[in-house]
Amino acid sequence: MRIEYTLKVEAEYHIGSGLTQPGLADETIVRRHDGQLFIPAEYFRGLLRDCCTQILYWTGNYKFCCDAALYKAPVEGEMVQSSVTKTCGLNYRVNEAPCVLCRIFVTTFAKKSYRFSDAEFEKFDCGDEEFEPVPISTHNRIDPATGRVPQDLLFTFELGKPAIFKGYIERVEPFPKTELLLEEFGLIIAGLRLIERIGKRSARGWGWAYVDQISLALRGGLKDELPVQVKDSPEDWRVWLKAFLLGGDESEMVASEG
Numbered sequence: 319m320r321i322e323y324t325l326k327v328e329a330e331y332h333i334g335s336g337l338t339q340p341g342l343a344d345e346t347i348v349r350r351h352d353g354q355l356f357i358p359a360e361y362f363r364g365l366l367r368d369c370c371t372q373i374l375y376w377t378g379n380y381k382f383c384c385d386a387a388l389y390k391a392p393v394e395g396e397m398v399q400s401s402v403t404k405t406c407g408l409n410y411r412v413n414e415a416p417c418v419l420c421r422i423f424v425t426t427f428a429k430k431s432y433r434f435s436d437a438e439f440e441k442f443d444c445g446d447e448e449f450e451p452v453p454i455s456t457h458n459r460i461d462p463a464t465g466r467v468p469q470d471l472l473f474t475f476e477l478g479k480p481a482i483f484k485g486y487i488e489r490v491e492p493f494p495k496t497e498l499l500l501e502e503f504g505l506i507i508a509g510l511r512l513i514e515r516i517g518k519r520s521a522r523g524w525g526w527a528y529v530d531q532i533s534l535a536l537r538g539g540l541k542d543e544l545p546v547q548v549k550d551s552p553e554d555w556r557v558w559l560k561a562f563l564l565g566g567d568e569s570e571m572v573a574s575e576g
């Protein structure tokens with residue numbers, strides 16, 4: 319079962335590619351050897367994790383158990399002393415299901431149950447047929463002492479125009495209990511809705527983006543395991559999000575469907 323999404327990048331962005339010097343452009347949107355643009359799965363996963371963490375803070379559901387992701391893996395001696403290395407399954411919630419954040423985004427001690435795809439370039443979205451999709455932009459800095467451009471300060475990057483990307487998040491493990499699944503999906507969907515930027519560079523509004531469409535794709539006889547068929551309508555999402563906030567009340571969801 320997959321959550322499929324369409325990401326609209328509405329403002330210009332750097333393209334990390336062979337043209338750039340390392341470190342000058344971020345590597346959020348990159349180019350494959352065949353020229354195709356995409357957003358690497360690992361970047362998108364990190365971005366969504368940040369959004370989901372925010373939601374958990376706002377709703378008072380953050381478990382303070384996933385801090386380990388921010389640090390190096392602890393060696394044995396450190397685990398006991400330091401609270402920042404608490405992780406679901408390690409020294410926190412050992413006998414319970416890992417928290418929703420760990421179930422979706424995985425820590426060392428939680429099983430991987432979701433696969434994040436790369437977000438693939440779909441098309442440019444400029445409303446103008448005559449534009450140059452990927453202009454190359456060259457920048458330099460003149461050394462005031464010599465009036466010349468030192469070689470180190472000359473750099474070039476590709477500038478991407480507004481574009482649409484598509485990706486998915488797939489549940490690869492067998493389904494947990496319905497309320498756990500609702501909690502996971504509710505959080506993923508709410509997190510997707512919270513995305514507002516791609517890339518590190520925020521000056522001049524670069525990389526402004528949002529998730530335009532979300533849909534649920536079911537495959538191979540899994541349909542019966544789901545309480546509702548979710549479409550991309552605000553009403554459906556509200557129900558799912560509400561279920562998440564309430565801790566997942568299945569009966570209420572079915573009732574509000576009709």
Ligand SMILES: [Zn+2]
Nearest residue numbers: 383406417420
């Ligand atoms: Zn956790």
